[in-house]
Amino acid sequence: MTTATSTTALPRLRLRTPDDILAGTPYLFGFHPSDSLVALGMRGCQLRFHMRDDLPDPAEDLDVLADSYAAMFQRQHVDQVVLIGYGPPGRVEPLLHATTAGMRRRGIVVREMLWAHDGRYRSLVCDSAACCPAEGMPYDVTVSAVAATATLIGMVALPDRAALVDSLAAPTGAALEVAERAARHAQTRLAGSAASPAAGVAALDGALRRTRDGDRLSDEEVAWAAFLVHNLRLRDAAWMRIDRDGEPGLELHERLWSDVLRRCVPAFAAPAAMLVAYAAWRSGNGVRARIALDRALDADPGYRAAKLMGEILDRGLSPQALPPIVRPDPSAAPARRRVARRRRR
Template identity: 75%
Template sequence: MSTAENREFPWVAATARLGCMTTATSTLAQPRLRLRTPADILAGTPYLFGFHPSDSLVALGVRDKRLRFHMRDDLPDPGEDLDTLADGYGALFARQDVDHVVLIGYGPPERVETLIHATTAAMRRHGIAVHEMLWAHEGRYRSLICESPYCCPTEGQPYDVETSAVAATATLIGMVALPDRAALVASLAAPTGPALDAAERATRQTQTRLVHSPGTPAEGVASIDAALRRVRAGEGLTDEEVAWLAFLLHSLPLRDDAWLRIDRDLDTDLDLHDRLWTDVLRRCAPTFAAPAAMLVAYASWRSGNGVRSRIALDRAFDADPGYRAAKLMAEILDRGLSPQSLPPIGRRDGRRPTPPRRRTTRRRRR
């Protein structure tokens, strides 16, 4: 076994599947992957992001032997200022308070190596150690730190993600690695063809229903409750039910109720909420998709899946470029904020938190 294979990375990486320029942070108590060697890292990285990276720079930030924050970005265009780009990466990871990083460049060596070295220098300027630099392309990899031609030949060593024990473990605990980012985008795409016809037909029926019986907020909450029960039981929603839920979310109190439920159920039913609103997002008329898309983005971010969160936000902005809640989520992602840095917006019992009293200092009369 080569020296590179023997180099251990004793981390425990949470199963959050993250990234956007993709950034993400591990969250909650979830099943974990152990990434000990460069081959383990290369096998586990696609499951962290939800797809197999290509032509990408990946940075994995570690603190206290745990993966805390990671990022994926497309390789820069020729002529782009690599030092400025790399300094942005360094500043981003400095805000996450990580001990060190591992850098992986996916792509032809002439496009990868200069960027990795620039990023390494930037990380060090920001006080972050670089534990490893890996190049990976077309099933081969090598360490850019190791100088031994026996350990890390110029052409690289072969590796196979599909047959790795790490990949098997990830699959067993429910993680998915789609072929590429386009496949992840397709998993949240709007309906087309007959599915779009069905969505628009259900939308017209729902509009007629609202004219004759607009309903009450309590009835709206009951509809969300019923939909969650159906999804939990493994039952599918009808086109009319999907359209009705998409309309309900355009009521801010009902959307906020759905939003608070996600935080309330973080430790128990986060996946349940994600499945419900993903179904609504994929099947509702695209014009009415913004609130459902925002809820999917929020649930994905809370679970640590920054890539998916960003893709869902794109759907929200396609439906409504001015949607304020989506703008808030975009700012969270742009700043690289971790779920731990923002407490849940609701209390565990579902009530809104009571704002703290403002202390006032009285002027002393002379």
């Protein structure tokens, strides 16, 4: 599964050597890659865009795949890339060479090409057996200064992608029973007195304030928030609020809707999951956005907002390529240009 992400919103890590690159990459994606191709795109000396994809099936056409990667990076106007292949050399090296050729055909310079597997790495652009023997050099990301810096500034690298998926997983067992009970209460409340849009917005703002203050929403509050954003006006109000609060508020919105997503009944999760995906994408975390999007489509395969989010991720669009829905609040973040057209559902 391809995941491409703008890097501009992420804290900057200085990745100078192959060891630095291998130590920093897990923090860019939020987990330690395995059986993966990773490409780090640069404009000048700044990391601007990065992508991870599963290693392809042996029958897949590597040249076609490589050209699709190169086209994605060309759209991001990067001029250099670093490629890393995680996995057995027989599967990784042909893909690295094909991707390098694809990048070069589009005028993108490949600065480094690394193979990494089982704690060893080798540069495929180095011909010296002294520094890059065929069996690779040992490396340990846990003792790197880059890893220490990433941890210090609050970045996290989970053991694998499955652990990241688990962090947004639906409730099960006793937690699911609690969520179902709260959902029944919310349904009764909704049937008894339909909430006005103003009351709904006030309830969502209250949940946001509670989350900002570090309070944990009650099960009933989680279920009510999940139900409210099934109303398109309230969903769009929450969606636009993410952009209006700007970059400083992205973590707060993602935290609120992630809590709702993890604790609500799975069948009702699509709007909350889409809001997590949007906030994560805006903050530069394409991996988390993709996982949240999968939750949305699992709940409702026809959900139009999730399909739109999927198109954004599939095209590898960066947040800078798509202006906000509304102008951010000047008190929260620098003003950005207004979108010329309204977003379709």
